[in-house]
Amino acid sequence: MRVIGLTGGIASGKSTVSALFSQRGVPVIDADVIAHRLSQPPSAALDAIRAHFGPAAIDADGTLARGWMRQHVFDNAAARAQLEAIMHPRILAEIERELGELPATTPYALVAVPLLFEAPAFRARVERALVVECSETRQRQRLLARPGMTGELADAIINSQLDRSKRRELGDDIIDNDGSLDRLAEVVAQQHQRYLAWSTVAQT
Numbered sequence: 001m002r003v004i005g006l007t008g009g010i011a012s013g014k015s016t017v018s019a020l021f022s023q024r025g026v027p028v029i030d031a032d033v034i035a036h037r038l039s040q041p042p043s044a045a046l047d048a049i050r051a052h053f054g055p056a057a058i059d060a061d062g063t064l065a066r067g068w069m070r071q072h073v074f075d076n077a078a079a080r081a082q083l084e085a086i087m088h089p090r091i092l093a094e095i096e097r098e099l100g101e102l103p104a105t106t107p108y109a110l111v112a113v114p115l116l117f118e119a120p121a122f123r124a125r126v127e128r129a130l131v132v133e134c135s136e137t138r139q140r141q142r143l144l145a146r147p148g149m150t151g152e153l154a155d156a157i158i159n160s161q162l163d164r165s166k167r168r169e170l171g172d173d174i175i176d177n178d179g180s181l182d183r184l185a186e187v188v189a190q191q192h193q194r195y196l197a198w199s200t201v202a203q204t
């Protein structure tokens with residue numbers, strides 16, 4: 001089974017693309033879903049977070065204090081690195097476990113990781129990187145449609161992420177998502193055929 005990483009900027013359409021591949025029977029493993037699950041008690045990751053960051057990192061209900069943590073690591077590279085040192089190996093182990101549970105006949109699986117290029121261990125686990133991209137105008141428009149989103153926050157998030165030209169450069173395959181949903185479905189269908197052909201060649 002081949003393993004392809006799926007990434008892209010916020011609101012570029014990663015979840016939409018994941019769902020389209022999934023509809024075609026491609027298993028999609030989502031690093032964000034795993035991270036969320038690992039942040040629910042009881043979990044060894046939460047125990048390690050509490051031990052490292054102290055009780056403020058955990059809410060009264062025992063779950064991760066997301067707001068506190070976001071603030072804490074926002075401008076603090078060392079704290080971010082510590083959080084990642086706790087979370088990333090555990091997320092990778094879960095990805096491995098989920099990959100191991102897939103039927104042996106699976107041609108390929110997608111692993112969706114928003115920070116695929118920022119976290120080398122994730123990039124190292126996948127053979128190819130599929131990048132979903134759209135213009136910044138459209139990205140901003142889609143982001144602003146989210147509840148509670150402001151123009152300022154949208155800009156701050158977009159600017160904190162990897163530069164789009166860098167992402168394009170690092171991607172092995174690019175899906176441009178500036179058209180309609182129907183067009184996106186067509187593009188995914190074509191990419192799926194290419195991946196199926198590639199999986200067959202790569203496995204024989």
Ligand code: ADP
Pocket residue numbers: 008009010011012013014015016017142177178179180181184
């Ligand atoms: P991401 O997972 O990258 O953050 P999403 O897949 O959630 O992005 O897409 C962001 C928003 O844009 C969602 O509301 C989604 O329905 C919408 N969207 C994505 N692609 C298209 C498209 N081609 N046409 C119209 N809306 C789209």
